[in-house]
Amino acid sequence: MSLPRKLKDMALFNRTAAYVGEVASVTLPKLTRKLESWRGAGMDSPVKIDMGGDDMDLEWTAGGPLREVFAGYAATEIDAELLRFAGAYQADDTGDIVSVEVYVRGRHEEIEMGEQKPGEGGEFKVKTSLSYYRLEWNGEVLIECDPLNRILMVDGVDRLAGRRAAIGI
Numbered sequence: 001m002s003l004p005r006k007l008k009d010m011a012l013f014n015r016t017a018a019y020v021g022e023v024a025s026v027t028l029p030k031l032t033r034k035l036e037s038w039r040g041a042g043m044d045s046p047v048k049i050d051m052g053g054d055d056m057d058l059e060w061t062a063g064g065p066l067r068e069v070f071a072g073y074a075a076t077e078i079d080a081e082l083l084r085f086a087g088a089y090q091a092d093d094t095g096d097i098v099s100v101e102v103y104v105r106g107r108h109e110e111i112e113m114g115e116q117k118p119g120e121g122g123e124f125k126v127k128t129s130l131s132y133y134r135l136e137w138n139g140e141v142l143i144e145c146d147p148l149n150r151i152l153m154v155d156g157v158d159r160l161a162g163r164r165a166a167i168g169i
Contacts, residue, residue, distance in 0.1 A: 005089035005098055012060060013084045014068055022062050024123075026085050028102055029056035029133055031143070053145060053152070056130040058083060058104050065113060065124050072108055078131045078148070079105035098138055105132035 012023045032054040039046035072081050085102040110127040133145040144153040150169065152159040 001093065003091050003093040005091045007087050008090045008097070009088045011086045013086070015082045017066070017068050019062060019066065022064070022066065023060055024063055025061045027059040028085060029058055029104065029130060031056070031133075031145075053147065056104075056133055056145070057109070058085075058102075058106070058128045058130060060126055060128075062124040062126075064122060069108060069111055069124075069126055073111060075107045078107060080107045081105065081128055083128060099136075101136040103132075103134040103136070104128065104130045106130035 010023075010026065012019045012026055034051040034054050035048035036051050037046045038049045075081065083104050083106075085104075087100045089098045089100055090096065091098075106128045108126055109129040110125070112123075112125040114123045114125065116122050131148055133143070134141060135143040141153065142155055144151060146152075150160050150164055
């Protein structure tokens with residue numbers, strides 16, 4: 001019998017601050033591929049052809065406004081913001097703890113302060129549009145997606161190496 005790993009603790013960092021105790025939740029980027037249906041002559045049914053990755057976002061909620069986030073508003077560089085999520089996932093059957101870290105670069109697409117009422121906890125929501133993504137499992141890089149540099153590493157295999165070689169870059 002096995003039990004699933006559950007998030008027991010987490011932290012979110014940016015290049016100048018550690019949001020320990022300030023961030024309530026983080027929605028990590030969804031890894032998706034654009035698949036296009038194709039049915040050619042002689043095919044009885046369509047198959048889906050991989051047309052590349054889809055856009056990625058990191059969404060997170062803090063208990064109140066964070067000055068550093070406002071300082072990054074309307075950044076002109078596509079990779080202006082560096083964020084790192086660190087999570088400790090534990091399986092209660094063995095007690096083993098796994099470190100999962102997600103490093104991203106991008107810029108804030110939405111900053112939402114929401115409704116503010118005296119004496120009530122507010123929410124400060126941020127949506128960061130990504131230009132870089134890296135997932136580490138216990139310090140080992142499992143996925144690195146760097147569209148600007150034409151890199152897609154998955155479990156140590158560079159999935160775009162053949163394409164770069166084919167066009168001479």
